[in-house]
Amino acid sequence: MKLEAFLNxxxxxxxxxxxxxxxxxxxxxxxxxxAHFVIFERDV
Structure with missing residues (x-):
């Protein structure tokens, strides 16, 4: 559940x-x- 909260x-x-x-x-x-690495992106 921690990962889901982190992603949300x-x-x-x-x-x-x-x-x-x-x-x-x-x-x-x-x-x-x-170890789990989570990669995100976003427009600036």
Whole structure:
């Protein structure tokens, strides 16, 4: 639900969602670290 709120908040400010990138890296060979990058654009 946090992602949905984040996307809606930026859409209300005029930002358009372009794409997201999901990245997973292993840490110490045991744990996984995840990152999500969300790309927006808007006319100026």
């Amino acid at each position: 908040e930026h859409a209300a400010q005029g930002w358009k969602f372009v794409k997201s990138v999901h990245e997973t890296k292993k840490v110490l060979g045991i744990f996984a670290r995840e």
